[in-house]
Amino acid sequence: MAGEISDAIIRVRDITVQFGKTRVLDGLNLDVKRGEILGFVGPSGAGKSVLTRTIIGLVPKIAGSIEVFGVDLDAASAAERRGVERRWGILFQQGALFSSLTVRQNIQFPVREYLKVSQRLLDEIMVAKLGMVGLRPEVADRYPSELSGGMIKRVALARALALDPELVFLDEPTSGLDPIGAGDFDELVRTLQRTLGLTVFMVTHDLDSLYTACDRIAVLGNGKIIAAGSIADMQASQHPWLRQYFHGKRARAVMG
Amino acid sequence: MSGNPTLERIARGNALALCATGSWTARFAPMLERMVADAEKLGGTRPNIFIDASQVSKLDTFGAWLIERLRRSLTQGGVEGEIAGLSANYSSLVDEVRRVKAEPIVETDRVTITGMLEQIGRTVAGVGGTLIGLIDMLGAVLAAAAHVLIRPRGFRLTSTIHHLEQVCWRAVPIVVLITFLIGCIISQQGIFHFRKFGADIFVVDMLGVLVLREIGVLLVAIMVAGRSGSAYTAELGSMKMREEIDALRTMGFDPIEVLILPRMLALVLALPILAFLGAMAALYGGGLVAWLYGGVEPEAFLLRLRDAISIDHFVVGMIKAPVMAAVIGIVACVEGLSVQGSAESLGQHTTSSVVKGIFFVIVMDGLFAIFFASIGM
Numbered sequence: 001m002a003g004e005i006s007d008a009i010i011r012v013r014d015i016t017v018q019f020g021k022t023r024v025l026d027g028l029n030l031d032v033k034r035g036e037i038l039g040f041v042g043p044s045g046a047g048k049s050v051l052t053r054t055i056i057g058l059v060p061k062i063a064g065s066i067e068v069f070g071v072d073l074d075a076a077s078a079a080e081r082r083g084v085e086r087r088w089g090i091l092f093q094q095g096a097l098f099s100s101l102t103v104r105q106n107i108q109f110p111v112r113e114y115l116k117v118s119q120r121l122l123d124e125i126m127v128a129k130l131g132m133v134g135l136r137p138e139v140a141d142r143y144p145s146e147l148s149g150g151m152i153k154r155v156a157l158a159r160a161l162a163l164d165p166e167l168v169f170l171d172e173p174t175s176g177l178d179p180i181g182a183g184d185f186d187e188l189v190r191t192l193q194r195t196l197g198l199t200v201f202m203v204t205h206d207l208d209s210l211y212t213a214c215d216r217i218a219v220l221g222n223g224k225i226i227a228a229g230s231i232a233d234m235q236a237s238q239h240p241w242l243r244q245y246f247h248g249k250r251a252r253a254v255m256g
Numbered sequence: 257m258s259g260n261p262t263l264e265r266i267a268r269g270n271a272l273a274l275c276a277t278g279s280w281t282a283r284f285a286p287m288l289e290r291m292v293a294d295a296e297k298l299g300g301t302r303p304n305i306f307i308d309a310s311q312v313s314k315l316d317t318f319g320a321w322l323i324e325r326l327r328r329s330l331t332q333g334g335v336e337g338e339i340a341g342l343s344a345n346y347s348s349l350v351d352e353v354r355r356v357k358a359e360p361i362v363e364t365d366r367v368t369i370t371g372m373l374e375q376i377g378r379t380v381a382g383v384g385g386t387l388i389g390l391i392d393m394l395g396a397v398l399a400a401a402a403h404v405l406i407r408p409r410g411f412r413l414t415s416t417i418h419h420l421e422q423v424c425w426r427a428v429p430i431v432v433l434i435t436f437l438i439g440c441i442i443s444q445q446g447i448f449h450f451r452k453f454g455a456d457i458f459v460v461d462m463l464g465v466l467v468l469r470e471i472g473v474l475l476v477a478i479m480v481a482g483r484s485g486s487a488y489t490a491e492l493g494s495m496k497m498r499e500e501i502d503a504l505r506t507m508g509f510d511p512i513e514v515l516i517l518p519r520m521l522a523l524v525l526a527l528p529i530l531a532f533l534g535a536m537a538a539l540y541g542g543g544l545v546a547w548l549y550g551g552v553e554p555e556a557f558l559l560r561l562r563d564a565i566s567i568d569h570f571v572v573g574m575i576k577a578p579v580m581a582a583v584i585g586i587v588a589c590v591e592g593l594s595v596q597g598s599a600e601s602l603g604q605h606t607t608s609s610v611v612k613g614i615f616f617v618i619v620m621d622g623l624f625a626i627f628f629a630s631i632g633m
Contacts, residue, residue: 099497100600116286121322128321128356137357145497145597164282164316195349196316 008067009034009167009199010055015064016223017047017054024050026223027064032167037193037200039214043241046220048203049093052169055201056090057081068167086114089160093171095152097144103130103155104140110162129158132192134184149176153185161192170202174209182206186213207250260284261312261319263291271304274326277311280319292322296329305330310341320349321356386590386612393590394582397520400513412518419522423484424529430483431476431530432537435467438475439538440545442466447550456550460557461564463542468569472535473527474621477580480527481613485588488519489609492592493602501593511593520585527581528574535573568633576624583620584613 010032017025024047032038042048053059055066057073066073071084097106107126111117127137133154144152153173160168170189174182186209192198204210210217211231218228219242227237235246261278274295280288298305307327312319327339342350404411446459492515495501501511539561546552552560591609595602 099598111282115282117289121285121289121318124321124325124356125318128317128353131356132317132352143598161317164318191348191352195345195352197345 007033009069010201011067012051012055013065013067015051015054015061015066017050017059017061023223025054025061028220028224030218030225030228032199032201033216034199035193035197036215037189037202037213039210039217040201040203040220041205041210041217041245042220047223048220049171051220052171052201052203056088056169086163087165088167088169089163089165091153091156091160091168091170091173093175095144095156097152097156097159099144102141102143103147106144106155107159107162110159114163125162126158129161130155132161133158133188134181150178150181153177157185157188164196166197167199167201170200170204172203172205174204174206179208182208183212185209189213259313261288261291263295265295265298266308270302271306272298272302273306273308274298275308275311276323277313279314280312280322281314281316282318285318285322288319288322292326295326298330298333303335305335306338306340308341309339309346310343312342312346315346315349317349317353320346321353324350324353324356389590389594390586393516393586396512397516397586397589400510400517403510403513404517410513412514415514415518416521419519420526422487423480423522424526427480427483427526427530428533431479431534434479435472435475435534436537436541438471439463439467439541439543442471442538443542443545444549447546447552451550456552457556457560459542459546459550460552460560463539463546464561464565465569467535467538467542468565468573470573470621472538473531473573473576473580474617476531476534477527477577477584477617478614480523480530480581481584481588481617482610484523484526485584485613486606486610488523488585488588489592489595489606490602492516492589493595493605496593496595497597497602516585516589519589520582523581523585524578527584528577531573531577535570572624572628572633576621579624580617580620583616587613587616 008031010030012028012030014027014029015025016023016027028051030051040048040051050059054061055068068084069087071080073081073084076084097103098109101109104123104126107129108122111122111125126140130137130140135151135154135158139147139151139155144155147155153176157170157173160170173189174185177185189198189200189202190213193200200213202209202214204214214231216229217231217234219226219234219239221239221241226239227234227242234242237243237246259278261276261280261284264275264277266273266275278284307323307330309315309323315323323339339350443459443463446462447456450456450459492501495515501515504511504514543552543554543557546557547554588609591605591612595605
């Protein structure tokens with residue numbers, strides 16, 4: 001593989017994003033290391049989803065650079081970009097399943113587009129992915145409108161994982177799941193990270209996920225990363241928002 | 257570095273080892289599938305075949321599944337299919353895919369001749385359902401209107417005005433432009449052909465009757481069906497998709513009263529206004545061409561128009577307009593509320609809203625023609 005093998009799978013430098021006159025991200029720097037699960041938190045409206053969407057190229061930035069897998073996404077050719085996109089998977093907040101395709105077709109879509117494999121293997125892989133996210137093969141022929149919210153999340157994750165990506169972006173993966181489902185989901189992310197060597201970039205508000213699934217936590221505030229480190233670092237931090245977040249009622253309940 | 261995957265056959269005494277090496281990942285899936293298919297044929301040739309995965313440098317779900325598939329087919333062939341030498345990380349992945357039940361799933365929908373005939377039959381049978389749906393909606397809208405008449409505070413004036421702006425005020429430029437051009441064309445064609453008989457001046461009669469009775473209102477109704485009918489269907493359809501209509505209902509509001517009545521009312525008010533403006537624009541365009549192309553002086557044009565046209569022609573056009581608006585509105589709202597969960601369904605219903613809207617407008621126009629002819633208007 002070309003380029004130096006660097007420890008950081010995502011390298012974000014000085015990015016600034018502005019909508020009209022409001023500056024959402026202001027000279028933000030962030031590294032995501034290979035093989036880690038990074039939990040990304042911050043107050044609602046701080047720009048967590050904006051940062052995710054900027055990294056994957058859906059929101060234009062006015063300054064800064066983004067490298068994923070050592071490829072500078074601004075300088076990359078269309079083919080290089082496709083190469084990068086083939087290696088990441090994205091779980092959108094609302095699932096973003098294709099509403100006119102069945103679950104089976106949704107999961108098979110990226111595989112069918114990128115790999116020339118038999119229908120049999122497509123079906124088997126689809127069933128395997130459904131099993132991995134905890135769904136039974138019977139849902140394969142349902143349409144997204146016939147699924148519950150939690151099932152939509154799971155199918156969307158199965159689609160994000162369809163090509164066995166090296167990096168997945170999860171935008172609030174456990175919101176809308178029941179606590180047991182959310183716990184399973186965290187466990188699943190952990191298992192996948194262990195077995196596939198997955199790197200996970202997870203925007204979340206779920207304290208349980210932060211405690212059980214994440215290796216490292218980054219906190220967004222005022223358009224910058226205000227803190228990054230382990231959960232212990234976060235708890236030790238004196239930053240007012242962090243203190244409230246990690247020492248509030250719900251946090252105490254989680255830590256038991 | 258991970259290289260191309262291979263599957264070597266190595267005899268070890270009585271046993272055969274299938275040594276998997278290299279990178280068993282999605283990238284090489286087509287190649288892996290062929291190799292595994294070849295190896296599956298070995299099932300039953302030896303009493304003991306095992307898969308040695310210790311040389312695998314990289315494994316993902318695709319590779320893990322194909323190894324598992326190979327193991328299963330060897331076991332089915334009566335040999336002791338074992339996977340050996342998996343590292344701890346990879347063996348948990350193989351365990352994960354081991355739970356997959358590989359029953360082939362049959363896709364249900366196939367295109368067959370009987371299927372197509374069935375589809376046609378269902379569509380024809382559905383026509384009755386469509387008509388009942390329209391009458392149902394008409395009834396619901398009238399009931400909502402009656403309810404609002406009894407209790408005028410429930411009337412949504414702001415919403416009605418908003419929709420009136422959308423379907424009437426904003427439609428004026430395009431409606432005036434198109435009807436103006438149609439007026440020009442009718443006039444030019446009329447003069448061109450009537451001139452052969454020396455009957456240039458009769459183009460004014462044709463233009464007047466055609467524009468005021470038929471073209472003015474029909475053309476505008478078709479434009480409104482395409483412009484506003486489709487918008488209504490798309491708006492209501494996407495609200496249906498996102499459960500907004502259900503939300504309204506659970507808050508104790510009647511979606512017909514809140515969403516549909518203001519839209520219907522706006523359309524019923526807008527179409528006569530647009531039809532009138534369109535008729536004026538068409539007469540203006542026709543007169544202009546008659547003057548510049550046919551040499552009919554404006555005074556002569558107006559004089560002839562006054563003789564040729566009675567108030568009846570104008571009244572006929574204006575009576576038709578609100579009825580056509582109601583038909584377009586009802587069709588659009590019925591289609592909007594029948595949208596199912598998918599984007600495809602939204603597209604289908606928006607298309608059929610416009611197609612059915614235009615169809616019913618033309619049918620209504622025919623019925624009106626018979627009606628007015630029999631009462632002598």
